[in-house]
Amino acid sequence: MDIVWFLVLSAFIFVIGAAGVLTRRNPLVVLLCLELMLNAGNLALISFSRMHGDESGQMFALIVMVIAACEVVIGLGIIVAMYRNRLPIDVDEMSELRG
Amino acid sequence: MWFEQFLFFVGAIGALAGALGVVMLRNPFYSVLALVGHLIALALLFLLLHAEFLAAGQVVVYAGAVMVLYLFVVAYIGGSDEPLVPESGAVARLGPLFAAAIGIELCIAFIASGLKALDSQGADVPPNFGSPGGVGELMLTDFLVAFEAASYLLLVAAVGAVVLARRRRGLEEEGPAVGPRPPREGEAPRPQEPIGTNADETMEVRV
Numbered sequence: 001m002d003i004v005w006f007l008v009l010s011a012f013i014f015v016i017g018a019a020g021v022l023t024r025r026n027p028l029v030v031l032l033c034l035e036l037m038l039n040a041g042n043l044a045l046i047s048f049s050r051m052h053g054d055e056s057g058q059m060f061a062l063i064v065m066v067i068a069a070c071e072v073v074i075g076l077g078i079i080v081a082m083y084r085n086r087l088p089i090d091v092d093e094m095s096e097l098r099g
Numbered sequence: 100m101w102f103e104q105f106l107f108f109v110g111a112i113g114a115l116a117g118a119l120g121v122v123m124l125r126n127p128f129y130s131v132l133a134l135v136g137h138l139i140a141l142a143l144l145f146l147l148l149h150a151e152f153l154a155a156g157q158v159v160v161y162a163g164a165v166m167v168l169y170l171f172v173v174a175y176i177g178g179s180d181e182p183l184v185p186e187s188g189a190v191a192r193l194g195p196l197f198a199a200a201i202g203i204e205l206c207i208a209f210i211a212s213g214l215k216a217l218d219s220q221g222a223d224v225p226p227n228f229g230s231p232g233g234v235g236e237l238m239l240t241d242f243l244v245a246f247e248a249a250s251y252l253l254l255v256a257a258v259g260a261v262v263l264a265r266r267r268r269g270l271e272e273e274g275p276a277v278g279p280r281p282p283r284e285g286e287a288p289r290p291q292e293p294i295g296t297n298a299d300e301t302m303e304v305r306v
Contacts, residue, residue, distance in 0.1 A: 001107045007209045009111050013118050015202035020122035022194025028127045036118050050148040053222030058150050059242045066249040070256035076172045077263030083176050
């Protein structure tokens, strides 16, 4: 398979994730869509790694996976804290930090 | 060769279907399950790109551990169905248009790119390309600083999650009212209740 196929696929996945982040209101689903976008980036990084025959791109993808795991842990912690404090689980109503 | 193309299309269709499922399904529980399918399909694509170690890590760490964390939180909060199209909000209405614009731009960038290597199978790689040995050696030589920084980041994230999600005594002592009720329509967020009864329990989380 040509590399460009993988890149176009990763662009599609990124776009779907971006649309989800912009339209969904449940913060859990927003986090899931962020995962989609990070994974699309991973796929592009690994495609370029294959294209150049260099394993460094795979290391980048591995670090991105670590970042994604940290983001999930903190994001889910915030959602659980919202639930404990009985705030609405809705990103549109969480406007306390709005400037 | 045809087998490789067959596998690519299986993985691509699985990944796209999983991604669409994450965005389109109304119940967050099903969204998480769709993401698991998406991640497994992506692992197949990683295998096609000779990234065996990352494919294994994707299945074990991502589809295994991280998604189980998601499932626990969804089960704890009780995922409720929500309407897919929000009533108002310029962001929500313009979001798909914005995403489609990004997609068209990215496709133009890839397809109309002058990079000749994009239309090739990629460079010739040794048979141990992407194996745990190769990636591990790179991790401990060229990318040692990034590796250590990532490990510190994981530690900080773990401590932060414990601080954020710790059960507080003030809420526990309320008795039957401890079960959070769903927020009513148009209700303003409640002010934070006084939580914590002694000095080390007063750490508040402002969200």
